[in-house]
Amino acid sequence: MEYTFTLKYRLHDHDGDEEALIDQLFEAGCDDALPGIGQSGRLALAFAREAGSATVALESAIADVREAVDNAELVEVLSD
Numbered sequence: 001m002e003y004t005f006t007l008k009y010r011l012h013d014h015d016g017d018e019e020a021l022i023d024q025l026f027e028a029g030c031d032d033a034l035p036g037i038g039q040s041g042r043l044a045l046a047f048a049r050e051a052g053s054a055t056v057a058l059e060s061a062i063a064d065v066r067e068a069v070d071n072a073e074l075v076e077v078l079s080d
Contacts, residue, residue: 002050003057004080007065009043009072021069028068030061043072046080 018037025035025045036044045065051057058077065072 001052002048003054004046004048005054005058005061006044006046006076006078006080007061007074008076008078009045009065009069010075011041011043011069012071012073024068025065029064030068033061043069 021037021043022035025033030045030047032049033045033047036046038044045061047057047061049057049061051060062074065074
């Protein structure tokens, strides 16, 4: 089943290279997310993730982001 949700992060010590950040996210498994980087030091990811449950979808997305951006602090989770 597909689950849709948005994760919002605060980026600490971000160097401003958004293209590299998006590449890192894609390589870490976030290819099912639409990134938004409109505000400096912030990142929003709108996911449409296939998983067996909402919990698995959310936990795997958080783990993928953590792998890509270790200095990201999760500040909000929104269910769509």
